[in-house]
Amino acid sequence: MKSYDLLSLAYRNLWRRKGRTILTVLGVVIGTTAIVVMLSLGIGLVDSQKKQMEQWGSLNMIRVHQSYSFPGEPGEEQQRLLTDEAIEEIKAIEGVVAVSPAYEVSGEAKLGKKVGYIQLVGIDPAMMEMLEFKAAHGRLLTAGDKFNVVAGSWVINNLWDPNDTLDRWEEPPQGDPLELLNKRLSLTLMNARQQKRIYSLNVVGILSDDSMENANTVFGPLAEIKKMRAFVEQGGQSSPDIPVFPGVDVEVKEPPRSRQRQQQVDQYSFALVRTADVALTRSISQELRDRGFNAYSMADSLEGIEDVARQMQAVLGGIGAITLLVAAIGITNTMVMSIYERTREIAIMKVVGASFADIRTMFLAESSLIGIIGGIIGIGLSYLISYLLNTYIGAAIGAGMGGEGTVLQVSLIPPWLVFFAVAFSMAIGLISGLYPANRAIRLDPITAMRHG
Amino acid sequence: MPLLELRNVVKKYRVGREVITALNGVDLAVEAGEFIAILGTSGSGKTTLLNVAAGLEKPTRGEVIFRGVVLNKLKEWQKVAFRRKQMGFIFQSYNLIPALTAQENVAMPLLFDNVPPRERNRRAAKALKHMGLQDRSKHKPTEMSGGQQQRVAIARALVHQPRIIFADELTGNLDSQTTYEIMCSLQATVREQGQTLLLVTHDRDVARFADRIIFMVDGKIVSEERGGFNHV
Numbered sequence: 001m002k003s004y005d006l007l008s009l010a011y012r013n014l015w016r017r018k019g020r021t022i023l024t025v026l027g028v029v030i031g032t033t034a035i036v037v038m039l040s041l042g043i044g045l046v047d048s049q050k051k052q053m054e055q056w057g058s059l060n061m062i063r064v065h066q067s068y069s070f071p072g073e074p075g076e077e078q079q080r081l082l083t084d085e086a087i088e089e090i091k092a093i094e095g096v097v098a099v100s101p102a103y104e105v106s107g108e109a110k111l112g113k114k115v116g117y118i119q120l121v122g123i124d125p126a127m128m129e130m131l132e133f134k135a136a137h138g139r140l141l142t143a144g145d146k147f148n149v150v151a152g153s154w155v156i157n158n159l160w161d162p163n164d165t166l167d168r169w170e171e172p173p174q175g176d177p178l179e180l181l182n183k184r185l186s187l188t189l190m191n192a193r194q195q196k197r198i199y200s201l202n203v204v205g206i207l208s209d210d211s212m213e214n215a216n217t218v219f220g221p222l223a224e225i226k227k228m229r230a231f232v233e234q235g236g237q238s239s240p241d242i243p244v245f246p247g248v249d250v251e252v253k254e255p256p257r258s259r260q261r262q263q264q265v266d267q268y269s270f271a272l273v274r275t276a277d278v279a280l281t282r283s284i285s286q287e288l289r290d291r292g293f294n295a296y297s298m299a300d301s302l303e304g305i306e307d308v309a310r311q312m313q314a315v316l317g318g319i320g321a322i323t324l325l326v327a328a329i330g331i332t333n334t335m336v337m338s339i340y341e342r343t344r345e346i347a348i349m350k351v352v353g354a355s356f357a358d359i360r361t362m363f364l365a366e367s368s369l370i371g372i373i374g375g376i377i378g379i380g381l382s383y384l385i386s387y388l389l390n391t392y393i394g395a396a397i398g399a400g401m402g403g404e405g406t407v408l409q410v411s412l413i414p415p416w417l418v419f420f421a422v423a424f425s426m427a428i429g430l431i432s433g434l435y436p437a438n439r440a441i442r443l444d445p446i447t448a449m450r451h452g
Numbered sequence: 453m454p455l456l457e458l459r460n461v462v463k464k465y466r467v468g469r470e471v472i473t474a475l476n477g478v479d480l481a482v483e484a485g486e487f488i489a490i491l492g493t494s495g496s497g498k499t500t501l502l503n504v505a506a507g508l509e510k511p512t513r514g515e516v517i518f519r520g521v522v523l524n525k526l527k528e529w530q531k532v533a534f535r536r537k538q539m540g541f542i543f544q545s546y547n548l549i550p551a552l553t554a555q556e557n558v559a560m561p562l563l564f565d566n567v568p569p570r571e572r573n574r575r576a577a578k579a580l581k582h583m584g585l586q587d588r589s590k591h592k593p594t595e596m597s598g599g600q601q602q603r604v605a606i607a608r609a610l611v612h613q614p615r616i617i618f619a620d621e622l623t624g625n626l627d628s629q630t631t632y633e634i635m636c637s638l639q640a641t642v643r644e645q646g647q648t649l650l651l652v653t654h655d656r657d658v659a660r661f662a663d664r665i666i667f668m669v670d671g672k673i674v675s676e677e678r679g680g681f682n683h684v
């Protein structure tokens with residue numbers, strides 16, 4: 001039989017017994033809804049955690065630091081330093097798409113009347129885009145940049161006017177990051193011998209504020225920051241291409257916080273690693289730790305949450321599965337009853353030329369149709385329930401966590417779940433129809449001739 | 453070579469400890485284009501004979517040969533293919549599918565033969581028209597009289613132009629006027645199309661439409677008569 005004929009016949013046969021069919025479909029609707037809503041809770045949990053984490057930093061970024069150990073301590077041989085070879089080694093790890101080493105210096109900055117401490121990080125300008133930096137205003141660094149820098153969205157709030165009467169600790173600063181754009185920022189560095197050097201930096205871009213990790217940092221080209229670092233570390237000799245303004249005297253409030261003074265200049269402060277996708281981040285981060293580095297990624301902390309979600313899904317999904325099992329028994333029961341009623345009809349069809357396969361597919365089409373219709377309605381109902389959960393319960397929890405108006409997404413139905421649920425309910429229908437269909441093909445066609 | 457041949461066919465049923473002999477050595481040859489009626493009282497084995505001849509039941513002994521093929525040795529799917537292509541069936545109780553319209557009922561053998569819907573509908577409509585039911589094609593069986601339902605069933609038996617039609621007490625539920633009308637059109641149709649008809653009945657008035665009338669008593673063929681009643 002052609003599939004169009006099958007469907008139309010199956011549809012009409014089901015419609016003949018409206019009440020019974022509707023009840024059977026209802027069973028599948030409840031089963032599907034139970035599974036989908038239950039699974040959506042676990043998915044929603046992981047997703048809302050992910051979103052929250054992404055605010056702090058991208059989930060496919062890893063920050064790598066060197067691991068120290070002091071001479072004579074156990075584990076000395078395992079110490080990993082961030083040298084150029086180490087960077088090359090990290091680059092070679094499968095799944096790593098971009099790596100930039102970074103130098104870090106900090107010093108007192110001045111912008112017009114405003115002063116404050118800033119952290120300046122040197123990275124490879126060519127890698128910026130690959131490392132998921134985004135400019136909200138202006139541009140990112142390019143290969144030719146020397147004293148051009150890009151500032152994080154919060155940097156402006158680290159600078160303030162000392163004469164301002166405003167109490168900065170009580171009144172959270174609301175500086176406009178655009179205040180920095182295309183302005184000169186002067187940075188004073190001081191070395192161990194209390195020598196000062198002042199750099200004039202041009203702010204060419206402001207980073208977008210979707211990553212809080214970089215919000216307080218100013219990024220500059222690696223090569224220049226390396227020279228600054230050399231000055232801080234070694235008290236260095238002035239090199240001609242660094243503009244120095246020896247006459248400008250800025251009062252230094254506290255000594256520069258060069259935390260890792262002992263660090264050699266040929267070792268980087270840290271490295272930024274970008275992985276091909278979120279799923280790989282965790283394993284690469286582990287790989288780096290196995291190789292002796294200190295590696296940290298936002299994705300690492302996702303693991304615990306995913307474990308909880310998995311357990312939750314196993315329990316809730318199990319409840320849903322039992323509901324669907326009951327629905328499956330309902331389908332089988334309905335089909336057996338229907339075959340019992342249609343014994344004569346089946347026999348007639350066999351007499352006029354229906355093959356075993358025709359009869360079997362006819363009944364399997366009916367039971368699958370019950371499954372599909374139940375599945376589709378179940379998806380619709382799941383969306384409704386998911387919406388209600390998010391608007392009422394999600395809003396209540398969200399308000400408790402993040403204040404009025406924050407909605408926590410407790411339930412999320414991704415497209416794959418929709419596809420899975422409909423396919424699954426159809427499979428349930430199909431499987432439930434197997435036993436009745438086999439009963440139907442075993443019916444003797446002479447029933448049509450006798451008892452007439 | 454006859455179209456259908458039964459050779460010393462025996463059919464026994466076991467009911468509890470008892471063994472009932474429904475067919476007790478039947479020999480019958482049906483030539484192509486013949487209209488044969490088997491006449492006998494209730495319980496004489498007519499239905500059993502028809503079922504065995506059509507391959508719906510296996511004989512206990514003997515052979516059923518259809519177009520040179522031993523039907524009772526075939527596999528079920530092979531017999532299905534024979535029925536689908538070459539055999540038509542008419543029953544006493546019409547045996548229409550209640551959920552389907554007259555036209556869909558008629559088209560059913562074509563449906564199982566994978567004939568596309570357009571062609572199926574065209575041929576079903578034609579068969580219905582032939583039985584004088586062109587204005588009933590969209591009706592369900594329950595919306596029609598017994599005579600109309602049996603005409604639909606006849607159209608279904610003829611729609612795929614089978615070589616042989618098996619009819620079991622096809623007028624058993626009809627009044628004599630309707631019986632007469634239906635027998636007239638059935639006779640006319642099979643004559644016109646040169647089809648073979650094997651009809652069993654307990655009704656002498658029905659049997660006389662056949663070319664040959666075969667008398668059956670207790671599972672045995674006892675005598676034969678020429679029929680050929682002509683209504684025109």
Ligand SMILES: Nc1ncnc2c1ncn2[C@@H]1O[C@H](COP(=O)(O)OP(=O)(O)O)[C@@H](O)[C@H]1O
Pocket residue numbers: 465466467472473474492493494495496497498499500501
């Ligand atoms: N499936 C069966 N099981 C047992 N006995 C049967 C069966 N079918 C028919 N019979 C018996 O075989 C005999 C012939 O029946 P049947 O062929 O139906 O006769 P008819 O059609 O002439 O009335 C009857 O005695 C009937 O009871």
Ligand SMILES: [Mg+2]
Pocket residue numbers: 498499500621
């Ligand atoms: Mg009978």
